[in-house]
Amino acid sequence: MVSIFNFIRQGQYLLAIISILSRCFVVFCCLPIHEYAHCLAAHLLGDDTAKNQGRLTLNPIAHLNPIGTVMIFLFGIGYGNPAPINPN
Secondary structure, eight states: OOOHHHHHHTTOHHHHHHHHHHHHHIIIIIHHHHHHHHHHHHHHTTOOHHHHTTOSSOOHHHHBOHHHHHHHHHHSOOOBOOOOOOOO
16 A cells, blocks of 8 residues: 555655545545444344444444544554444
């Protein structure tokens, strides 16, 4: 994966902007949908932990992990908060 910094260093500013915008799309659209699906699956299987903690939502703030979000922008790979579950 090509880094945003490489695009800027090579003078390819349009590619850097496109890369930043695509990562914003991932962070604010794809990641919340992915984590919501985890929480919804747990809820449908009878675990209300995610619902009780306010994670059964498409709000990106509820699903973003600060370190994982920064990693997405810097390295192109990262993660969101894991879905809370009760194994009992």
